[in-house]
Amino acid sequence: MSDAGPSDGPAEDEHYFVVKGRRWRRTDPSLPDDVVERLTSHLGRGRSGVRVAKKAGDDDAVAAARHRVGLAKHGLGERGPRWWDDEPAARLARAREALDELDALDD
Template sequence: MTAAEDDHFFVVNGRRWRRTDPALPEDVATALRSHLGRGRNAVKRAKRVGDDEALATARHRNGLAKHGLGERGPEWWTRPEADRIADAEQALADLDALDAD
Protein backbone atom coordinates (compact mmCIF):
# COMPACT_ATOMS: atom_id res chain seq x y z
CA MET A 1 0.00 0.00 0.00
CA THR A 2 1.19 3.51 -0.73
CA ALA A 3 1.29 6.20 1.94
CA ALA A 4 -1.90 7.78 0.52
CA GLU A 5 -3.69 4.42 0.61
CA ASP A 6 -2.64 4.01 4.25
CA ASP A 7 -4.77 7.08 5.01
CA HIS A 8 -7.78 5.47 3.33
CA PHE A 9 -7.54 1.84 4.46
CA PHE A 10 -6.35 -0.40 7.26
CA VAL A 11 -5.66 -4.13 7.22
CA VAL A 12 -6.85 -6.71 9.76
CA ASN A 13 -5.94 -10.37 9.32
CA GLY A 14 -4.98 -9.72 5.71
CA ARG A 15 -8.29 -8.07 4.84
CA ARG A 16 -8.36 -4.44 3.77
CA TRP A 17 -11.05 -2.20 5.28
CA ARG A 18 -11.92 1.38 4.41
CA ARG A 19 -11.31 3.92 7.16
CA THR A 20 -14.01 6.22 8.48
CA ASP A 21 -14.06 9.62 6.81
CA PRO A 22 -11.83 11.82 8.99
CA ALA A 23 -13.74 14.97 7.99
CA LEU A 24 -16.89 13.94 9.85
CA PRO A 25 -17.73 15.93 12.97
CA GLU A 26 -16.94 13.74 15.98
CA ASP A 27 -20.50 13.87 17.34
CA VAL A 28 -21.89 12.62 14.03
CA ALA A 29 -19.27 9.87 13.72
CA THR A 30 -19.88 8.78 17.32
CA ALA A 31 -23.63 8.59 16.79
CA LEU A 32 -23.16 6.63 13.55
CA ARG A 33 -20.82 4.19 15.30
CA SER A 34 -23.42 3.74 18.03
CA HIS A 35 -26.04 2.85 15.43
CA LEU A 36 -23.56 0.49 13.78
CA GLY A 37 -22.87 -1.29 17.06
CA ARG A 38 -26.58 -1.69 17.77
CA GLY A 39 -27.08 -2.97 14.24
CA ARG A 40 -24.30 -5.53 14.65
CA ASN A 41 -25.85 -6.74 17.90
CA ALA A 42 -29.24 -6.97 16.20
CA VAL A 43 -27.70 -9.08 13.40
CA LYS A 44 -26.34 -11.53 15.97
CA ARG A 45 -29.69 -11.75 17.77
CA ALA A 46 -31.65 -12.21 14.54
CA LYS A 47 -29.31 -14.96 13.36
CA ARG A 48 -29.51 -16.70 16.73
CA VAL A 49 -33.32 -16.88 16.62
CA GLY A 50 -33.63 -17.31 12.83
CA ASP A 51 -35.65 -14.11 12.28
CA ASP A 52 -35.08 -13.20 8.62
CA GLU A 53 -37.09 -9.98 8.79
CA ALA A 54 -35.15 -8.72 11.81
CA LEU A 55 -31.91 -9.74 10.08
CA ALA A 56 -32.78 -7.70 6.99
CA THR A 57 -33.70 -4.69 9.16
CA ALA A 58 -30.45 -4.95 11.12
CA ARG A 59 -28.37 -5.24 7.96
CA HIS A 60 -30.14 -2.19 6.53
CA ARG A 61 -29.22 -0.27 9.70
CA ASN A 62 -25.60 -1.38 9.34
CA GLY A 63 -25.52 -0.32 5.70
CA LEU A 64 -26.87 3.14 6.51
CA ALA A 65 -24.30 3.58 9.28
CA LYS A 66 -21.39 2.32 7.15
CA HIS A 67 -22.39 4.61 4.27
CA GLY A 68 -22.70 7.54 6.66
CA LEU A 69 -19.24 6.83 8.06
CA GLY A 70 -17.83 6.68 4.52
CA GLU A 71 -16.86 3.04 4.94
CA ARG A 72 -19.10 1.99 2.05
CA GLY A 73 -20.35 3.67 -1.09
CA PRO A 74 -18.38 6.27 -3.02
CA GLU A 75 -14.79 6.72 -1.88
CA TRP A 76 -14.90 9.65 0.52
CA TRP A 77 -11.50 11.00 -0.52
CA THR A 78 -12.78 11.66 -4.05
CA ARG A 79 -15.80 13.73 -2.95
CA PRO A 80 -16.18 17.29 -1.65
CA GLU A 81 -16.08 17.45 2.14
CA ALA A 82 -19.39 19.32 2.42
CA ASP A 83 -21.16 16.57 0.44
CA ARG A 84 -19.66 13.87 2.65
CA ILE A 85 -20.74 15.61 5.83
CA ALA A 86 -24.24 16.19 4.45
CA ASP A 87 -24.51 12.50 3.54
CA ALA A 88 -23.36 11.47 7.02
CA GLU A 89 -25.89 13.79 8.65
CA GLN A 90 -28.65 12.40 6.40
CA ALA A 91 -27.66 8.82 7.27
CA LEU A 92 -27.82 9.72 10.95
CA ALA A 93 -31.26 11.30 10.52
CA ASP A 94 -32.46 8.17 8.68
CA LEU A 95 -31.11 5.93 11.45
CA ASP A 96 -32.68 8.08 14.17
CA ALA A 97 -35.99 7.84 12.29
CA LEU A 98 -35.73 4.04 12.39
CA ASP A 99 -35.56 4.26 16.18
CA ALA A 100 -38.62 6.52 16.26
CA ASP A 101 -40.77 3.96 14.39
Protein backbone atom coordinates in the same frame (compact mmCIF):
# COMPACT_ATOMS: atom_id res chain seq x y z
CA MET B 1 -4.76 -3.36 -9.90
CA SER B 2 -3.60 -4.30 -6.41
CA ASP B 3 -2.08 -2.00 -3.83
CA ALA B 4 0.88 -4.27 -3.11
CA GLY B 5 2.79 -7.14 -4.58
CA PRO B 6 1.28 -10.63 -4.33
CA SER B 7 3.58 -11.66 -1.47
CA ASP B 8 3.03 -8.43 0.45
CA GLY B 9 -0.76 -8.60 0.72
CA PRO B 10 -2.91 -5.49 0.82
CA ALA B 11 -1.36 -2.21 1.88
CA GLU B 12 -2.48 0.25 4.55
CA ASP B 13 -2.69 3.95 3.80
CA GLU B 14 -4.78 6.98 4.79
CA HIS B 15 -7.82 5.44 3.08
CA TYR B 16 -7.60 1.81 4.21
CA PHE B 17 -6.42 -0.37 7.09
CA VAL B 18 -5.69 -4.09 7.05
CA VAL B 19 -6.89 -6.73 9.51
CA LYS B 20 -5.88 -10.38 9.05
CA GLY B 21 -4.91 -9.73 5.44
CA ARG B 22 -8.21 -8.05 4.54
CA ARG B 23 -8.35 -4.40 3.56
CA TRP B 24 -11.09 -2.23 5.11
CA ARG B 25 -12.00 1.35 4.28
CA ARG B 26 -11.28 3.88 7.04
CA THR B 27 -13.92 6.17 8.50
CA ASP B 28 -14.00 9.59 6.85
CA PRO B 29 -11.59 11.69 8.95
CA SER B 30 -13.36 14.96 8.06
CA LEU B 31 -16.53 14.03 9.96
CA PRO B 32 -17.07 15.77 13.31
CA ASP B 33 -16.57 13.61 16.39
CA ASP B 34 -20.23 13.87 17.46
CA VAL B 35 -21.42 12.61 14.05
CA VAL B 36 -18.95 9.71 14.11
CA GLU B 37 -20.03 8.86 17.67
CA ARG B 38 -23.72 8.76 16.74
CA LEU B 39 -23.10 6.74 13.57
CA THR B 40 -20.87 4.32 15.48
CA SER B 41 -23.62 3.86 18.07
CA HIS B 42 -26.09 2.95 15.31
CA LEU B 43 -23.49 0.61 13.81
CA GLY B 44 -23.04 -1.20 17.11
CA ARG B 45 -26.79 -1.53 17.62
CA GLY B 46 -27.15 -2.86 14.09
CA ARG B 47 -24.41 -5.44 14.56
CA SER B 48 -25.93 -6.53 17.86
CA GLY B 49 -29.32 -6.76 16.16
CA VAL B 50 -27.87 -9.02 13.47
CA ARG B 51 -26.47 -11.39 16.12
CA VAL B 52 -29.71 -11.52 18.11
CA ALA B 53 -31.90 -11.95 15.02
CA LYS B 54 -29.68 -14.71 13.60
CA LYS B 55 -29.80 -16.57 16.90
CA ALA B 56 -33.60 -16.27 16.90
CA GLY B 57 -33.82 -17.36 13.26
CA ASP B 58 -35.73 -14.19 12.35
CA ASP B 59 -34.79 -13.43 8.73
CA ASP B 60 -36.81 -10.19 8.61
CA ALA B 61 -35.07 -8.87 11.72
CA VAL B 62 -31.67 -9.88 10.27
CA ALA B 63 -32.46 -7.89 7.11
CA ALA B 64 -33.59 -4.86 9.14
CA ALA B 65 -30.46 -4.97 11.31
CA ARG B 66 -28.21 -5.33 8.25
CA HIS B 67 -29.96 -2.31 6.73
CA ARG B 68 -29.05 -0.31 9.87
CA VAL B 69 -25.44 -1.50 9.60
CA GLY B 70 -25.30 -0.51 5.94
CA LEU B 71 -26.73 2.96 6.57
CA ALA B 72 -24.24 3.56 9.38
CA LYS B 73 -21.28 2.37 7.32
CA HIS B 74 -22.35 4.57 4.38
CA GLY B 75 -22.64 7.53 6.73
CA LEU B 76 -19.16 6.86 8.11
CA GLY B 77 -17.79 6.64 4.57
CA GLU B 78 -16.82 2.99 5.00
CA ARG B 79 -19.14 1.92 2.16
CA GLY B 80 -20.56 3.61 -0.90
CA PRO B 81 -18.77 6.41 -2.74
CA ARG B 82 -15.13 6.83 -1.79
CA TRP B 83 -15.10 9.72 0.68
CA TRP B 84 -11.81 11.10 -0.60
CA ASP B 85 -13.39 11.74 -4.01
CA ASP B 86 -15.93 14.23 -2.59
CA GLU B 87 -15.70 17.62 -0.96
CA PRO B 88 -15.99 17.65 2.86
CA ALA B 89 -19.38 19.42 2.71
CA ALA B 90 -20.85 16.64 0.55
CA ARG B 91 -19.38 14.01 2.86
CA LEU B 92 -20.91 15.67 5.91
CA ALA B 93 -24.27 15.95 4.15
CA ARG B 94 -24.15 12.21 3.34
CA ALA B 95 -23.35 11.41 6.98
CA ARG B 96 -26.18 13.63 8.28
CA GLU B 97 -28.62 12.07 5.81
CA ALA B 98 -27.64 8.62 7.07
CA LEU B 99 -28.17 9.80 10.65
CA ASP B 100 -31.63 11.12 9.78
CA GLU B 101 -32.57 7.75 8.25
CA LEU B 102 -31.11 5.85 11.21
CA ASP B 103 -32.87 8.05 13.77
CA ALA B 104 -36.14 7.53 11.88
CA LEU B 105 -35.75 3.76 12.35
CA ASP B 106 -35.96 4.34 16.10
CA ASP B 107 -39.23 6.29 15.89
